[in-house]
Amino acid sequence: MLRHLHRWPGLLAAVLILALSLSGAALSLFPAMERLSAPTPVSGQTVGDLATLVLAAHPGIEQIRRSPSGKITAYWFDADVAGAAVVNPATGHDVASADQGAV
Numbered sequence: 001m002l003r004h005l006h007r008w009p010g011l012l013a014a015v016l017i018l019a020l021s022l023s024g025a026a027l028s029l030f031p032a033m034e035r036l037s038a039p040t041p042v043s044g045q046t047v048g049d050l051a052t053l054v055l056a057a058h059p060g061i062e063q064i065r066r067s068p069s070g071k072i073t074a075y076w077f078d079a080d081v082a083g084a085a086v087v088n089p090a091t092g093h094d095v096a097s098a099d100q101g102a103v
Helices: 002-037 047-057
Strands: 061-066 072-078 081-087 094-097
Touching (some): 047 061
Antiparallel strands (some): 072 081
């Protein structure tokens, strides 16, 4: 009798643990994928050089951030409209949108 009562909560717990482990494994891959898609850094480039390049492309620049993966994101205002983009450190121009994907 106790075996039958223990089976269904155990199966439910197993399904929950399986779902949590699979979603955790998928989330652990996002930093690696971000690192692969980040632009390669320019050797010998200073922060001032990068800021000059980005400022030439976006005159209303407010902030430049570098993520741990190496992705450089620039934030600016252009006529009271906020903008953000991933920046190529070699040219200072936009590479991709800084908006997060749907996943």
